[in-house]
Amino acid sequence: MHLPAQVLSDAVAADATRPALTYYDDNPDGTGERIEISRRVLRTWVAKAANALQEGLDVQPGSVVLVDLPAPHWRLAYWALAVWSVGATLTVDTHEGADVLVTTDPDSELAEDCDEVVAVALPALSRHFGAELRSGVMDEAAELSSYADDFVAWDEVDPQDTALVTFGSRVTYADLLEGLAPLPTGGRSLVTTRDRGTFVRVVLQMLATDGSAVLVDGPLPADDDPRLTAEGVTFRAVPDAGGPG
Known part of the structure; x- marks a missing residue:
């Protein structure tokens, strides 16, 4: 059984320069941007976010991190992998209590119930959140770059710990890659699902099968x-573009 951190490490070792994620923002009110992220760059984003969680926000196994970012966005992918690198529990259920909230809306009611908040600006070239943040909220765009490009977890991951909470269901680390529709080995898959729980598992599965993904955020192409x-x-992975955001 390969845990998420090992899956990403193996993918980088196999071919660090191969694209991992290619993202298109096709939303009517979106940026229209195309972003391509290699496996090495994805690992760097994951390491920085994981270090921010572990060192800056005291996240550890047993902690719960609510990542309230849209699918199929590339930023949701690296934050999910970062939570799993630390060994904490990722929840995408907004009604679930959490120690840390990662969000595009740091002034929401969700933020009032979390000890720590990370404000995320979605555009790729953002250098700050773009609005004034209250004291104690981490501005990801301004602060994440200060964290190291390599990550070492302080605690080992227990395969039986809860890795993901989605639609009220709990998925252990051991089962993250179980029960998913197969992906072609080495394939280039289109991913359009807005179901965040499905999305993060498919990204992990794609890395585990030596593949890569084209993420189209907006109308189904x-x-x-x-x-x-x-x-x-x-290949079209999870072709339904609907579902909860």
Whole structure:
């Protein structure tokens, strides 16, 4: 059984420069940006976020981190992998109590119930959150770069600990890759699901099968969308673009 941190490490060792995630923002009110992240760069984002959680926010096994970011966004992917690198519990259920909240809305009611809050600006080139933050809220865009590019967990992950809470269900670390629809080994998969729990598991599965993903955030792309050919997409993973955000 491979834990998430080992899955990412193995993917980087196999081919560090291969794209892991290619993200398109097709939302009508979005940026229209295309972002490509190699496996090495993804590992760096994960390491910085994991160090921020472990060193800056005192997250450890047993801690619960609510990542309230949209799927299928690339920032949700690295924050999920960061939580799992520390060995904590990731929840994407907004009604679930949490020690830390990672969110685009640091002034929401959710933030009032969390001990620590990380404010995330979604655009790739953001250098600060873009609005005044109350004291104690971490500005991811301004502060994450100060954390190290490598991560070493202070505690070992227990495979029977809860890794993910989604729709009230609890998934252990041992079962994160179980019960999922198969992905082609080495394939380039289109991912459009807005179900955050499904999304984070599919990203992990994609890394575990030596694959890569094209994330389209917005309307479901047509079969003849020329970008799918240009990106080398060979498979549609979780084709339903609907579901909870």
